[in-house]
Amino acid sequence: MQPTPRPAERIRIVLVGTQHPGNIGAAARAMKTMGLSRLALVAPQRFPHADAEAMAAGAGDVLEGAERHDDLAAAVADCRLVLGCTARDRRIALEQLAPREAAARAVEAAAEPVEVALVFGRERTGLENAELQLCHAAVHIPTDPGYSSLNLAAAVQVLAYELRLAMLAEAGAAAAGTARGEPPASHAEMEGFFAQLADTLDAIDFHKGRTPEAAMHKLRRLFLRSRLDAREVRLLRGVLADAQRMARLAGDRE
Amino acid sequence: MQPTPRPAERIRIVLVGTQHPGNIGAAARAMKTMGLSRLALVAPQRFPHADAEAMAAGAGDVLEGAERHDDLAAAVADCRLVLGCTARDRRIALEQLAPREAAARAVEAAAEPVEVALVFGRERTGLENAELQLCHAAVHIPTDPGYSSLNLAAAVQVLAYELRLAMLAEAGAAAAGTARGEPPASHAEMEGFFAQLADTLDAIDFHKGRTPEAAMHKLRRLFLRSRLDAREVRLLRGVLADAQRMARLAGDRE
Numbered sequence: 001m002q003p004t005p006r007p008a009e010r011i012r013i014v015l016v017g018t019q020h021p022g023n024i025g026a027a028a029r030a031m032k033t034m035g036l037s038r039l040a041l042v043a044p045q046r047f048p049h050a051d052a053e054a055m056a057a058g059a060g061d062v063l064e065g066a067e068r069h070d071d072l073a074a075a076v077a078d079c080r081l082v083l084g085c086t087a088r089d090r091r092i093a094l095e096q097l098a099p100r101e102a103a104a105r106a107v108e109a110a111a112e113p114v115e116v117a118l119v120f121g122r123e124r125t126g127l128e129n130a131e132l133q134l135c136h137a138a139v140h141i142p143t144d145p146g147y148s149s150l151n152l153a154a155a156v157q158v159l160a161y162e163l164r165l166a167m168l169a170e171a172g173a174a175a176a177g178t179a180r181g182e183p184p185a186s187h188a189e190m191e192g193f194f195a196q197l198a199d200t201l202d203a204i205d206f207h208k209g210r211t212p213e214a215a216m217h218k219l220r221r222l223f224l225r226s227r228l229d230a231r232e233v234r235l236l237r238g239v240l241a242d243a244q245r246m247a248r249l250a251g252d253r254e
Numbered sequence: 255m256q257p258t259p260r261p262a263e264r265i266r267i268v269l270v271g272t273q274h275p276g277n278i279g280a281a282a283r284a285m286k287t288m289g290l291s292r293l294a295l296v297a298p299q300r301f302p303h304a305d306a307e308a309m310a311a312g313a314g315d316v317l318e319g320a321e322r323h324d325d326l327a328a329a330v331a332d333c334r335l336v337l338g339c340t341a342r343d344r345r346i347a348l349e350q351l352a353p354r355e356a357a358a359r360a361v362e363a364a365a366e367p368v369e370v371a372l373v374f375g376r377e378r379t380g381l382e383n384a385e386l387q388l389c390h391a392a393v394h395i396p397t398d399p400g401y402s403s404l405n406l407a408a409a410v411q412v413l414a415y416e417l418r419l420a421m422l423a424e425a426g427a428a429a430a431g432t433a434r435g436e437p438p439a440s441h442a443e444m445e446g447f448f449a450q451l452a453d454t455l456d457a458i459d460f461h462k463g464r465t466p467e468a469a470m471h472k473l474r475r476l477f478l479r480s481r482l483d484a485r486e487v488r489l490l491r492g493v494l495a496d497a498q499r500m501a502r503l504a505g506d507r508e
Contacts (some may be wrong), residue, residue, distance in 0.1 A: 030408055035398035060405050099415075142418060144289035149312050154284055161353075162414050164396060172370045172479075204496040218489055226480040235472055242458040243497040250503030 007167050012038040012067075013156060014075050016131060017122040021046045025055030026153030027120075028062035035167065038073045039066040040117070055153075072119065072131045080114035081106065084127050084135035084156055087148060092129075092140040102139040103162035104225070107170050109127035118159055123152050169225075185233045193233050194220055200240045205248035217250035261364035261421050266292035266321075267410060268329050270385060271376040279309030280407030281318035283376075288414035289421065293320040294371070296331045309407075314404045323437050326373065326385045334368035335360065338381050338389035340410055341402060346383075348392040357394040357416035358437030372413055439487045448474055448488050454494045457501035463486050 013031055018024050024047055028039055039062050041047060048063070056063050069075040076082045083102050086092065097105065106116045119135060121127035130211065132138070141158050143150055150158075185193070198216055201207060228236070267285055272278050278301055282293055293316050295301060302317070310317050313465045323329040330336045337356050340346065351359065373389060375381035386392070395412055395437055397404055404412075420437055439447070453459060460469065482490070 026405065026408075029405060029494065031402045031404070033397045033404045033408070035400075057405075058401060086405070096355045120345045141415070142416070142422060143287045146289075147312060149283070150281060150287045151280065151311075154287070154408065155282075157408045157411050158415050161395070164398070168396065169481075204493070204500045215489065217261075218486065222480060222482065222486050222490075226476060228476065232472065232476050235469065239455065239460055242460045243454075243500065246497065246500040247456045247506045249354075249488055250500045 007107045007113075007170060008035050008037065008163075010110035010113050011036060011106055011116045011118065011163060012040050012075075012079075013160070014040045014042060014117050014119045015044065015073065015152070015156075016042040016072055016075075016119060018044045018152065019123050020051070020152075021049030022055045023067075023123065023152040024049075025052035025057075025059075025063065025149075027156040028052075028056045028066075029060040030153050030157035031236060032059035032062050033162050034157075034164035036163065037062050037065065039063070040069060041066050042072050042075050042111045044068075046106070072127075072134055076117045076119070076134060078115050079117040081109040081116045082119060082135045083117070083120065083137050083139050084119045084132055085159065086126060086132065086138045087142060092132055094132065094135060094137060096138050096140050099139060099141055099159055099162045100166075102137070103159065103166040105137075105165060107166040111170060118163075120152060120155060123157075141220040163188055170227075183230060185228045185230050189230055189233050190224070193223070193228075193237055196240050196244075197235055200243050200247075203244050205247075260418075261361045261367075261424060262291065264364035264367050265290060265360055265370045265372065265417060266294050266329075266333075267414070268294045268296060268326065268371050268373045269410075270296040270326055270329075270373060270381060272298045272301075272406065273377050274305070274406075275303030276305040276309045277377065277406040278303075278320075278373050279306035279311075279313075279317065280405075280475065282306075282310045282313040282320075282412040284407050284411035285414050286313035288411075288418035290414055290417065291316050291319065293317070294323060294421050295320050296323045296326050296329050298322075320450050326381075326388055330371045330373070330388060332369050333371040335363040335370045337371070337374060337391055337393050338373045338386055339375065339413065340380060340386065340392045340394060346386055346392060348389060350392050350394050352419075353393060353395055353413055353416045354438065356391070356412065357420040359391075360417060361420040364393045364425060372417075374406060374410060403472070427501065437484060438486045439482045443480070443484055443487050444478070447477070447482075447491055449495050450491055450498075454497050454501075457505075459501075462508070 013036060015027060024044060031039060040097060052063055053060060083106060109116050141150060141155055197219060201212060267290060269278060269281060278298060285293060306317055307314060332399055337360060360372065363370050395404060423437060451473060455466060
């Protein structure tokens with residue numbers, strides 16, 4: 001049996017038009033500390049370069065293994081999920097994700113498995129509009145509005161850190177699932193659970209006139225993150241069934 | 255626009271024995287992007303220095319405002335919470351915190367308010383044992399065991415990022431949906447939730463004569479794995495409260 005590729009092997013960091021080679025090296029070091037090794041460079045201004053080597057410290061292997069491309073389209077051609085790092089207030093129509101959400105989505109996609117790219121633009125000017133149009137969502141690191149000048153490698157460090165946390169959570173959940181010997185719940189099982197949860201919230205009058213979407217959105221996110229197995233879904237649905245039964249009994253009384 | 259979170263005024267970043275002045279500048283920049291401005295330097299090897307200015311970019315004001323001390327004890331003399339960044343496997347008796355836990359605790363303490371310090375050691379050798387003894391807990395950034403060589407300013411960036419998320423959550427900005435980063439639920443909050451969950455299972459007659467331990471054990475494991483934040487605990491407890499209310503109404507009928 002072939003070993004299953006780790007999510008890290010399906011997630012690449014793409015640096016577009018980097019001006020300072022030192023930043024490429026520092027980004028490689030940031031990646032490697034967090035267990036990432038796939039670096040793609042799109043039209044770097046100066047590379048290879050002694051500054052890149054120096055800043056990479058012990059991550060020279062990441063630099064040596066870096067792919068080179070002439071444009072972003074070529075660098076992400078095989079990717080089914082492309083996330084572009086941007087400043088907050090760009091007038092773009094893309095969904096904006098916090099780093100933690102972006103990392104969760106990237107690791108989830110890598111486990112499917114599909115190829116995933118996190119894209120970082122030029123030091124001063126970021127990604128061009130044509131490049132952003134290749135992205136499925138934008139990632140915004142919540143900097144101080146008064147000084148949002150995050151260094152390129154520092155931005156890579158923050159995203160790589162969140163990716164590592166998400167990968168560790170995924171590995172922990174997978175290991176727990178293996179230990180339990182239960183397969184993870186299927187998409188259909190999860191949707192069946194969410195439908196019953198929504199019905200139950202209605203039945204016990206949880207919303208009290210508020211729109212149900214906000215609470216259900218939070219609960220979906222919570223339970224999806226938990227990676228329930230099929231037996232846990234049955235357990236939770238058993239609890240919901242009894243809550244629904246109580247609501248019916250209470251309703252009969254009125 | 256988000257207002258500057260005020261806990262930042264009570265949280266200082268302390269760099270001990272920094273060898274490379276460029277790292278001091280890069281740390282100042284990392285801090286300022288996340289709304290932190292209080293920098294204390296303990297016996298830096300070379301400072302002030304042109305490399306520090308260059309790497310600080312627009313954060314020269316953080317460098318100019320930096321306090322200077324001869325030893326760590328003097329730098330944290332007025333602090334009621336001192337957290338020291340360390341590698342994982344030091345033989346220290348200190349409680350070890352993940353960056354997210356450390357940030358939550360720091361922001362909570364700053365809001366009390368007390369003075370808080372996050373301490374970063376020398377590039378190669380970290381903090382000495384006598385310095386760690388001044389710390390109330392250790393913070394470990396979960397690097398890859400195969401390559402844990404995090405740059406000093408990158409470590410400051412990760413902690414400053416987690417501090418900003420915690421400050422935004424504290425300031426209520428997260429409620430507007432602009433950022434995530436609720437602190438994880440405390441041990442007491444989780445136990446309060448589990449107690450209410452056990453009561454609810456009794457109230458809706460989930461067990462039906464079976465012993466309650468098996469189901470509660472599975473539910474505890476599921477929810478502990480989910481790493482609920484404090485707001486999610488409140489949401490789930492709200493659902494339980496309504497299920498309990500329905501059970502009471504149903505009981506009144508009998």
